[in-house]
Amino acid sequence: MAWQRKTPFGYMVRGGETVPCPTEADAVQNIFTRYLAGASFGRIAEEMSRGNIPYHQHTSQWNKHMVKRILENGKYLGTDVYPRLISDEEFLAAQIQREDKTDYAPCPAALNPVREKAVCAVCGSRIARDTKSHGRPRWVCPDCGAIVHISDEEVQKRISHRLRHLADTPDLLTQPPIPEAVPSTDALRIQNELNLCFNRPDINPDYTKTLIFAAAAERYAVLPDLTPVHDMEALRERLETGPVSDSNLRELLAKAVKAIRIGGQDYIELELTNGTMIGKEQTT
Incomplete structure (x- = not known):
């Protein structure tokens, strides 16, 4: 258990009365x-540890918790027992600054899918949400330095509006382009070796079989993943034949949206996997 002082740092008892300790009172002010x-x-604790003014008699080392306790101690304003060491103005300023540094707005769980796809509307790099501006949510691009101040509620409102528009016009959900299957260098080399084997008079069956399996594996490895195409088609059919639900909107965000572009003036635009942009022509 940590040792605790009986008399607060900054004071000492003399003649039965609590009076300021000169060195410690100066340290409190500092x-x-x-x-x-x-x-x-932490920085103040390091400086105090080097200053040879122990927080208590059992150690000369300070830590951030000791500093925090001093900054929070209302006794330094003066009481019937403890003389004043700090002015009202200084104490109040320290409390306000401490609240500013600890004030933050936790990210709502509903924004997690948005954060995964959020990009900067200026440069296209990933953009991150933080609350370092006195707890007010903002989005910051580490690459170009763009900063967008927008509330979490407004972000969710605008994205929901665009997803609703997309759900109401499923014709926009055209299939994304299917990438061309380009054989790898290894696939070409294996195929060349296989062709040579077939042209040899003394074919080695085991070696030829190995080459055939290797060539098939290389071809399979470069086949395009058609899952996004099938997902888009199935989602489009459901939207065309049934009512739009919140579950549909979440699925749209997960499967149809490639990126969420966030920029100044509350600009939010959805880039779909098929290249379609949703947002510029939409109003909130």
């Missing part, structure tokens, strides 16, 4: 000053 200047708990 901690508030450094914190208000932007130093972190």
Whole structure:
């Protein structure tokens, strides 16, 4: 169990009364000053450890929790027992700054699929949501530096609106282009070796069989995955024949949307797997 001081740091008992300890009281003032200047708990703890002013008699090493306790201690404002060490203005400023640094907005679970596909509308790189601006959600592109301030509710509203438009016009869900199966270099080499084997008078059956299986495996490896094509067609048929549900919208986001472009002026556009763009012509 950690050892705790009986008398708060900054004070000492003399003649039965609690009075300021000169060195510790100066350290308290310095901690508030450094914190208000932007130093972190950890940085202040390192400085205090080098300053040869122990937090208590059992160790000269400080940690961020010790610094935090000092910054939160209302006794430094003065009470019937403890003399004032810190002004009201300094203490209040420290509390406001501490709340700003710890204030954040957790990302709603509903935004997780959006974050996976969000890209910067300026440069096309991945864009990330954070809440470093006093807890207000924003989207930041680490590549071009673009910053978009938009609430989580507005992001969800606009994406839902575009998905609803897409569900109401399933003709937009044309099949994505099927990539061409291009044989690999190894496949060409194996096929050449197989052709040579067939032209030899002394064919080695086991070696030829190995080459045939290897050639088939290489051809299979480059065959395009048609799952997205089938998924798109099945989804389109369901939307054409039945009512649109929230489940349909989630499936659209998962299977039909390739990227979500986020930019300034609350700009949000959906890029479908077939290359169609949803958003520029839509209003919210």
